[in-house]
Amino acid sequence: xxxxxxxxxxxxxxxxxxxxxxxxxxxxxxxxxxxxxxxxxxxxxxxxxxxxxxxxxxxxxxxxxxxxxxxxxxxxxxxxxxxxxxxxxxxxxxxxxxxxxxxxxxxxxxxxxxxxxxxxxxxxxxxxxxxxxxxxxxxxxxxxxxxxxxxxxxxxxxxxxxxxxxxxxxxxxxxxxxxxxxxxxxxxxxxxxxxxxxxxxxxxxxxxxxxxxxxxxxxxxxxxxxxxxxxxxxxxxxxxxxxxxxxxxxxxxxxxxxxxxxxxxxxxxxxxxxxxxxxxxxxxxxxxxxxxxxxxxxxxxxxxxxxxxxxxxxxxxxxxxxxxxxxxxxxxxxxxxxxxxxxxxxxxxxxxxxxxxxxxxxxxxxxxxxxxxxxxxxxxxxxxxxxxxxxxxxxxxxxxxxxxxxxxxxxxxxxxxxxxxxxxxxxxxxxxxxxxxxx
Ligand SMILES: Cc1ncc(COP(=O)(O)O)c(C=O)c1O
Numbered sequence: 001x002x003x004x005x006x007x008x009x010x011x012x013x014x015x016x017x018x019x020x021x022x023x024x025x026x027x028x029x030x031x032x033x034x035x036x037x038x039x040x041x042x043x044x045x046x047x048x049x050x051x052x053x054x055x056x057x058x059x060x061x062x063x064x065x066x067x068x069x070x071x072x073x074x075x076x077x078x079x080x081x082x083x084x085x086x087x088x089x090x091x092x093x094x095x096x097x098x099x100x101x102x103x104x105x106x107x108x109x110x111x112x113x114x115x116x117x118x119x120x121x122x123x124x125x126x127x128x129x130x131x132x133x134x135x136x137x138x139x140x141x142x143x144x145x146x147x148x149x150x151x152x153x154x155x156x157x158x159x160x161x162x163x164x165x166x167x168x169x170x171x172x173x174x175x176x177x178x179x180x181x182x183x184x185x186x187x188x189x190x191x192x193x194x195x196x197x198x199x200x201x202x203x204x205x206x207x208x209x210x211x212x213x214x215x216x217x218x219x220x221x222x223x224x225x226x227x228x229x230x231x232x233x234x235x236x237x238x239x240x241x242x243x244x245x246x247x248x249x250x251x252x253x254x255x256x257x258x259x260x261x262x263x264x265x266x267x268x269x270x271x272x273x274x275x276x277x278x279x280x281x282x283x284x285x286x287x288x289x290x291x292x293x294x295x296x297x298x299x300x301x302x303x304x305x306x307x308x309x310x311x312x313x314x315x316x317x318x319x320x321x322x323x324x325x326x327x328x329x330x331x332x333x334x335x336x337x338x339x340x341x342x343x344x345x346x347x348x349x350x351x352x353x354x355x356x357x358x359x360x361x362x363x364x365x366x367x368x369x370x371x372x373x374x375x376x377x378x379x380x381x382x383x384x385x386x387x388x389x390x391x392x393x394x395x396x397x398x399x400x401x402x403x404x405x406x407x408x409x410x411x412x413x414x415x416x417x418x419x420x421x422x423x424x425x426x427x428x429x430x431x432x433x434x435x436x437x438x439x
Contacts, residue, residue, distance in 0.1 A: 007052055014048045015041040025417045027366075032418045034343060034369040034409035035217035038307070046299035047292060055291035058253065065294040066227075068301055069212075073194075073204045075229035077236035079243055080294060084191040084213025085120035086243075086287040087226035088161075091187045091209040092124035094228075094238040095159055097282060105130055105185075109158040110390065112184075114144045114165075116398040118374045119383070121163050121189045126387055133157065133390045134379055136397050139347055140332045142373060142405075143170040146178055152392035153182055160207075163189035166373070166407060167219075167311070167342040169198035169334055172206035179207075187211070191226070194219040195308040195340035204229055209239070214293070217411070219307055219340060220300035222293035238282070246284025249276045307412045308340040314410035314419045315341040321423025326434040327352030328426075343407035345373060346426070347400065354433040356404040362429045368408060368422055376402030 001009075018041035023030070050061060062080050070078035081087045095105045105111070107129035113122050115134040125132045135148045142165040149160065160179055162170055172188065179186040190196075190204035191213035197203070204210035209232075212218075214225030228239045241247060248267065251258045259276060266272040267279050315331075322330055329347040333339050348356040360370050377398035378384055379391065408422050 007049070010052065011045045011049060014045050018044045021413070022415075025415055025421075027417075027421045030367060030418075032368045032409060032414060032422065033411075034371045034407065035411045036409075036413050037216035037221045038303075038412045040303075042302070043296055043299045046295045050292050050295035055295070057290055058288045058294070059291045061291040061294035061298060062289060063252065065297045065301070068298060069227060070229055072301065072304065073190075073202050073210070073229050075205060075210070076231045076233060078227050078229045079236065079239050080289040080297075081226040081228060081243060081287045082289050082293075083224050083287075084189075084211060084215060084218070084226035085123070086285075087191075087211035087213070087228045088120050088187075088189060089124045089127065089285070090239050090242050090287060091211050091228050092130075092159070092161060093128055093242050094209065094235055095185050095187075096128050096130075097238045097242075099234070099238055099281070105158050108156065110154060110156045111159045111161050112149055112152050112157060112392075113161045114163070114398075115377050115379050115391075115395045116142065116373060116375070116401045117163050117165065117378065118189075118191070119378060119381075121161060122378060122384075125161060131156070131388045131390060133392055134395060135392050136395050137165065137401070139329050139397050139400065141168055141334045142166060142331070142345055142401070143168060143334060146171055146174040148393060149175060149178060153184070154390070157182070157184060159185040159187065161187045161189065163191065164193035164196060164203045164339075166331075166345050167193045167196050167339045168331070169193065169196050169203045169337045169339060171334060172198045172201075172203060176206045185209075190229075191218065192342040193340065195304055197338040197340075198334070199336045205231070208232060209235055214297055218342075219311075220297065220304055222289070222297040222300070225289050225293045225297060241282045242284045243287045244284065245286050246280040246282035247277070248279040248281040251277065310412040310414075311341050311410045312339075313416075314414050315339075315344055317416060317419040318344045318408070318410065318423045321420060322346075322426060325427050325430045327354060327430050341410050343371065344410050344422075345405060345407040347405045350400070350404070352430075352434075354430065356406060358433075359426065359429055360406055363408070363422075363425060366421075366425050368425060370406045370408055373401050373405045373407060376405070
């Protein structure tokens with residue numbers, strides 16, 4: 001049997017091995033996860049094919065994924081990373097590059113971000129010796145607003161680093177205009193929002209740089225993985241250098257002398273002709289992904305639109321089922337947005353007849369998984385106490401979120417029946433508790 005026949009047979013067997021994850025939904029017994037990966041037989045075959053070919057480092061699938069994904073987001077360049085957190089670290093670190101000359105961010109410069117979010121949106125600010133300026137978010141959209149950002153801008157403010165919370169786009173066009181007006185860089189943390197649309201454009205296409213996560217909870221997955229995308233080629237080069245050990249050379253692995261100057265230039269204090277492959281222009285990292293990840297990512301990318309449709313449908317179904325339920329602040333899309341939702345976010349009103357904890361316990365007892373809006377108010381966590389920071393205005397909504405907000409799943413593994421059960425469970429609990437108090 002030839003190698004290619006053997007491979008084809010193995011891949012046929014792998015596809016046959018795949019068992020659909022669609023099982024009968026038994027309310028109260030089947031776990032409804034808040035998030036998770038949805039795989040088909042082609043995903044499984046793509047991953048095994050990369051493994052059969054022993055493409056265990058970054059290679060052809062990584063490059064193909066980068067090209068395909070940049071196209072999806074309407075960016076010029078995408079760089080695959082080993083996680084969304086690494087993508088955030090690279091995006092912000094890129095702004096500190098000496099190659100940006102007088103525009104580079106310097107230690108002590110400020111970056112505006114939100115208090116209620118995911119830690120690794122904020123951590124690169126601190127990791128680069130910069131100062132986070134925390135602003136509050138709105139309840140309902142869970143994003144901050146252009147006026148809050150405008151109020152927070154000070155003489156040392158140089159950048160904005162903001163996530164589209166749970167898939168709901170922040171007012172990206174206005175925020176980008178504000179950034180331009182004040183000469184600020186804008187990084188969109190698009191980790192939870194791939195496929196979301198704002199004013200007819202993809203989120204991730206408004207900022208100087210945007211980041212994505214491909215962890216299983218996200219819109220498509222490679223297991224672990226992430227991406228930095230940008231429309232600006234000079235930033236792309238810096239990101240690539242920082243990702244790839246800080247090297248100056250941009251030859252792909254296994255490729256030599258693309259610049260035609262490999263042995264024919266002088267940089268830093270090195271001798272003339274020192275091999276460009278080993279010249280380092282940044283104090284870099286190695287945050288690359290692998291072809292195993294990229295092969296899976298390419299396969300998942302086929303289903304991005306389908307997954308987005310299911311997320312939207314599940315979100316609508318839960319929203320319709322919760323219309324008028326007492327005691328809840330329901331989520332709402334920001335104006336001019338069509339979110340590819342990450343989750344369905346609920347805040348229990350301070351005057352509700354029940355607490356957030358009671359509702360969450362009830363849902364968990366019915367096997368309905370819940371998650372917090374990540375860190376709640378990040379500034380209250382042990383890691384951030386005593387860190388450099390500025391707080392602009394109050395963080396009262398972020399505090400409320402810490403006490404009273406959670407989300408339930410809309411990912412494509414949630415079926416219509418599950419979405420209806422989630423809504424019905426919340427409604428039953430809230431109506432019963434409210435009725436009891438008013439009796
Ligand atoms: C908004 C946001 N940014 C960044 C990340 C980090 O992504 P990763 O888990 O791939 O490091 C997450 C993770 O869920 C996230 O929700």
